[in-house]
Amino acid sequence: MLKKRYLEAFIAEDINKKMAFIGGPRQVGKTTLAATIGEHRSAPTQYLTWDRRADREIIRQEKFAGDAGLIIFDELHKYRGWKNYLKGVYDTIHSRAAIIVTGSARLDLYRRGGDSLFGRYHFFRLHPFSVAELAQPLPRSIPVHGDLAISGAADSLPPFDDLWRWGGFPEPLLARDDRTHRRWQNERIDRLIKEDIRDVELVRDLSGLEILSAVLPAKVGSLLSINALRGDIGVAHKTAALWVDILERFYYHFRIYPWQTTLVKSLRKEPKLYLWDWSALADEGKKLENMVASHLLKLVHFLVDTQGYKADLRFLRDMEGREVDFVVTIDNQPWFAVEVKLADQAVAPVLNYFQERITIPYIYQVIKTPGVDFIQKSTRVISADKFLSWLV
Numbered sequence: 001m002l003k004k005r006y007l008e009a010f011i012a013e014d015i016n017k018k019m020a021f022i023g024g025p026r027q028v029g030k031t032t033l034a035a036t037i038g039e040h041r042s043a044p045t046q047y048l049t050w051d052r053r054a055d056r057e058i059i060r061q062e063k064f065a066g067d068a069g070l071i072i073f074d075e076l077h078k079y080r081g082w083k084n085y086l087k088g089v090y091d092t093i094h095s096r097a098a099i100i101v102t103g104s105a106r107l108d109l110y111r112r113g114g115d116s117l118f119g120r121y122h123f124f125r126l127h128p129f130s131v132a133e134l135a136q137p138l139p140r141s142i143p144v145h146g147d148l149a150i151s152g153a154a155d156s157l158p159p160f161d162d163l164w165r166w167g168g169f170p171e172p173l174l175a176r177d178d179r180t181h182r183r184w185q186n187e188r189i190d191r192l193i194k195e196d197i198r199d200v201e202l203v204r205d206l207s208g209l210e211i212l213s214a215v216l217p218a219k220v221g222s223l224l225s226i227n228a229l230r231g232d233i234g235v236a237h238k239t240a241a242l243w244v245d246i247l248e249r250f251y252y253h254f255r256i257y258p259w260q261t262t263l264v265k266s267l268r269k270e271p272k273l274y275l276w277d278w279s280a281l282a283d284e285g286k287k288l289e290n291m292v293a294s295h296l297l298k299l300v301h302f303l304v305d306t307q308g309y310k311a312d313l314r315f316l317r318d319m320e321g322r323e324v325d326f327v328v329t330i331d332n333q334p335w336f337a338v339e340v341k342l343a344d345q346a347v348a349p350v351l352n353y354f355q356e357r358i359t360i361p362y363i364y365q366v367i368k369t370p371g372v373d374f375i376q377k378s379t380r381v382i383s384a385d386k387f388l389s390w391l392v
Contacts, residue, residue, distance in 0.1 A: 005033050006133050006392055007124050009140075010306045012037045014122045015070070015098040019090055022100060023107045024126035025251035025276045026192055027184075029170050030102040033126060034072045037100065043069020050075040062089060070098045077103045078199050087116045094120075104196050105250055124305045127298040128168025128276065131388035134159035139392055142302065144309060144330050147362055148390040160385035164291065167279030185280055189213055192250055201246050208235060212243050216253055216273060220286045221325075223270040224255065251276050254297060259314035259327050259334070263358050272315060288368050288384060289325060289340045296326055296338065299391045303330075311335075316358075322350050327360070336362035338387075343369050347379045355379075 011020045015037070022030045031047075038045030046068035048055040058064070059079070064071055071093075076082045090099060101107065107123065132139075166172045169188075172181040193209050203209055215232050230240035247253055255271035274297075275281065278290040296313050303311040310331050316324040326338040337360045339348050344367065351363055355378055365381045372383045 004138060005029065005036070005126070006138050006302070007126060007306070008033060008037060009138065011100070011124060012040065015100060018119075019086075019094075019099040019101060019117075019121035021107045021121050021123045022102045022126055023123065023251075024104070025128070025169070026104045026188060026196060027169055027171060028126050028128055028251075030104075030126050031072070031074055032170075034074075034100045034102055038070045038072065041069050041098075043067060043097075045070040045072060047072045047074065049073075050078045059085075062092075064093065064097070068097050070100065073099070073101045075103055076101055077105050077107060083116050087120065090117075090120050104192075105200060122305070125301045127301065128294070129163065129170070129173060130168060130295050130298055130392065131159050131163060131385060132295075132391045134163070135389050139302070141307060142299070142392070144303065144311070144335060145361070148336065148364075148387075160388065164287075165279065167277050168294070169277060172279070181279070185277070188277075189252075192252060196250055197246060203243070203246065205235075208233060208239075209243055209246070212240075213247060213252060216244075216247070217275060217281055219273050220275060220281060221272060221289045224273045225270055256293070256297075256313050256315055256326070258317045259329060261358065264316065264318045264354065284368070285342045288342060288366075292338060292340050292366055292384065292388070293326065295388050295391050296328060300328060302392045316354055322353055324350055324354055334358060334360045336360065336364065339363075339365045340384075341365060341367045343367055345369070345372060345381055347376050347381060351379050352377065 011022065014020055022034060024030050035045065035047065044065065044067050046065045048059055048071065050056055050059065059073070076086065079085065086101065162173060162176065166176060166181055172184045175181065193206055193213065197203060197209065198206060211233050215229070226237055226241050226244065229244070230237050233240065248255065253273050253275050255273050257271045258269060274290045274293040276294065278287055278294055281287040281290055300311045300313045303309040312329045314327050314329060316327055316337065324337050325340050328335045337354070339351055341348065347365055351365065354360065355363060363379045364387060365379055366384050366387045367381065368384050370383045370385055372381060373386060374381055
């Protein structure tokens with residue numbers, strides 16, 4: 001039985017004042033989260049999805065249940081003009097009914113271009129389950145600027161092994177079965193492209209988009225060059241760039257960019273790419289780096305969406321190619337840096353190099369080997385299961 005989701009209390013509180021938009025990958029649990037919030041309210045909940053014909057008519061005609069205390073709109077972004085529609089509905093009924101909007105596309109991107117909903121909603125990004133969410137009490141806040149260490153954290157956490165093998169999406173994580181996991185992965189990609197993307201984006205070559213989705217896992221952890229990518233899939237640069245953007249909007253992958261500072265000159269500005277489902281990777285080194293990246297992104301999104309911090313996830317790279325995997329920033333200033341190694345406990349020289357040039361309050365070298373936790377100079381070498389348990 002999976003635990004109460006980490007965003008539930010924040011959304012339940014916010015919908016008393018504004019709408020809540022919940023974005024996130026297909027099958028990450030957005031609808032279940034919204035329904036659970038409704039179960040804890042005194043008035044009934046009305047669930048309406050744009051994917052069902054009968055619900056589309058109710059939505060168009062605004063024939064909402066008179067006793068509904070919460071209305072959940074699912075996949076409403078597929079409705080042309082949904083933002084203006086939602087503005088009108090909110091202005092009409094928000095005094096008597098709360099509203100949650102869920103979607104498997106980037107609702108925060110679709111809001112751009114004259115945001116008629118400004119001031120009427122809060123946006124939340126729901127992530128897959130993480131080590132901390134399965135192992136620790138749910139957070140109310142994260143003390144930024146301080147050390148991540150939490151006294152009494154377990155030295156070895158079983159949730160790490162489950163998440164490493166099955167990933168953080170609820171269905172395969174609950175099943176803990178190889179056959180279910182493989183089928184779920186195949187169906188997720190197929191439906192993502194042939195249903196979600198097809199319904200919203202004007203992409204004629206869906207098979208080409210499928211090829212791209214099969215190519216991208218090999219790019220995890222590396223600088224992403226669109227020029228190189230277009231050669232792999234045999235399309236124009238503009239098309240390759242568009243397809244990468246589309247898959248990112250629908251939460252297939254995410255990109256992080258180098259942190260720009262005058263203290264370290266960076267020649268290249270290409271991002272690095274990671275998948276939302278790290279369990280799809282076979283290479284253990286890439287898989288661990290992706291798993292850590294996903295956990296760090298979840299932390300950053302939590303700080304932005306629930307606490308209002310200007311947090312970001314970046315990486316460090318200079319003109320000579322020296323690189324640190326991740327740096328989490330607050331107000332564009334480094335909070336902590338993370339270098340990921342599969343088993344190497346010797347502190348990476350690049351960490352000392354950047355520490356001499358940039359003030360980074362906390363530095364961690366995270367390895368998969370369990371039971372490791374020591375400090376050498378200014379770097380804490382620590383097992384992934386313990387480090388990830390300190391996040392969200």
